[in-house]
Amino acid sequence: MKSLRTISLTLAMLLSSGIASAAPVLRAEITVSAPVVTVGDMFDDAGVLAEQPLFRSPLPGTTGNVDLAAVRSATARIGLTRFDINGLSQVRVSRAASIVDQTLLADLITQDLRHRGILGDGMTADMLFANPPETITVAASETPAKLENLRYLPGNGTFSARFSLAGQPQPLDLNGSIEISIEAPHLAAGLPAGTVLRPDHIVMRPLPIQQADAQGIASLDQLVGMALNRQSRDGMLLRVSDVSTPLSISKNDLVTIYYRKGLMTLTVKGQAITGAAEGAPLQVLNLVSKRVISATAIAPGAVEVSTSPVTLAGL
Numbered sequence: 001m002k003s004l005r006t007i008s009l010t011l012a013m014l015l016s017s018g019i020a021s022a023a024p025v026l027r028a029e030i031t032v033s034a035p036v037v038t039v040g041d042m043f044d045d046a047g048v049l050a051e052q053p054l055f056r057s058p059l060p061g062t063t064g065n066v067d068l069a070a071v072r073s074a075t076a077r078i079g080l081t082r083f084d085i086n087g088l089s090q091v092r093v094s095r096a097a098s099i100v101d102q103t104l105l106a107d108l109i110t111q112d113l114r115h116r117g118i119l120g121d122g123m124t125a126d127m128l129f130a131n132p133p134e135t136i137t138v139a140a141s142e143t144p145a146k147l148e149n150l151r152y153l154p155g156n157g158t159f160s161a162r163f164s165l166a167g168q169p170q171p172l173d174l175n176g177s178i179e180i181s182i183e184a185p186h187l188a189a190g191l192p193a194g195t196v197l198r199p200d201h202i203v204m205r206p207l208p209i210q211q212a213d214a215q216g217i218a219s220l221d222q223l224v225g226m227a228l229n230r231q232s233r234d235g236m237l238l239r240v241s242d243v244s245t246p247l248s249i250s251k252n253d254l255v256t257i258y259y260r261k262g263l264m265t266l267t268v269k270g271q272a273i274t275g276a277a278e279g280a281p282l283q284v285l286n287l288v289s290k291r292v293i294s295a296t297a298i299a300p301g302a303v304e305v306s307t308s309p310v311t312l313a314g315l
Contacts, residue, residue, distance in 0.1 A: 024049075024083040026071065029092040032057050033140040035167065037093060042071065043083060052078045060167060061097035061137035065090045098144035100136040100165060102129065105174065108147040109161060113178075118152070122183040124206060127159075129176040139167025152178065181206035184217040185238045193230045196246045197223050202238065215239065248278040248297045257284060257295060258304045270295075270303065 024043035040050030226243035276282035
């Protein structure tokens with residue numbers, strides 16, 4: 001038993017000694033995101049020295065080669081003198097990066113306008129930068145750019161904005177103008193007067209908010225099921241004044257004229273002189289008496305009068 005324990009202890013010591021003596025292995029190619037390259041970046045099996053810095057990383061989005069002499073000089077400064085060079089004479093070091101472009105900057109401004117309530121549902125903002133920025137390469141980050149301050153003047157649509165960029169000491173200042181648009185209903189095709197609008201007759205297109213305020217726009221609820229007042233062209237902006245309640249009875253329609261009193265109902269044939277929506281007044285020709293009377297449209301092909309039955313029948 002003593003001999004077995006001695007053998008086990010010896011094996012454990014040998015294994016422990018082997019692990020402790022394993023030398024870090026130099027990597028041929030690395031990609032870092034931090035501004036400093038560490039031992040753990042450059043070597044496999046870096047051990048307790050993994051977090052020790054060696055040298056500065058290249059600029060974001062760039063790549064450089066570090067020769068073996070520079071690696072040895074950097075590692076010697078932190079006491080790492082023994083490592084496996086892995087047959088290499090240099091290491092290729094790349095710095096990860098994020099991209100900041102006009103689209104990202106415009107999105108940040110749009111988000112701020114929505115947060116303030118300046119942009120509502122169905123509204124969009126189109127940014128026009130006075131000095132459009134080039135695409136900027138910054139340090140790799142989940143937030144490559146952040147809007148620090150936005151000054152917007154709704155009266156003339158101008159703005160000035162300041163952004164901070166990941167890994168950049170200096171802010172980015174931009175200015176320009178913003179055109180805010182709102183989705184507005186337009187006719188998808190030309191239609192004749194009297195057409196009862198369906199959802200497929202209408203397309204939503206952006207309209208500058210100033211024009212929308214000046215001309216007024218309608219909601220879909222105010223348009224669908226309503227009739228066009230006049231022949232209308234493809235792409236026409238639809239307003240409440242462009243539609244009305246559909247006619248239940250049109251001019252020259254043959255109708256049944258009803259007179260009701262108590263349990264008595266009298267009917268006679270007539271012809272509409274004017275059109276009317278349901279519940280609206282119209283003029284009707286009594287085809288028996290040949291007299292024009294006033295009536296109320298109650299359904300397609302039906303009108304009601306309150307005149308006396310003698311007048312109604314023409315007797």
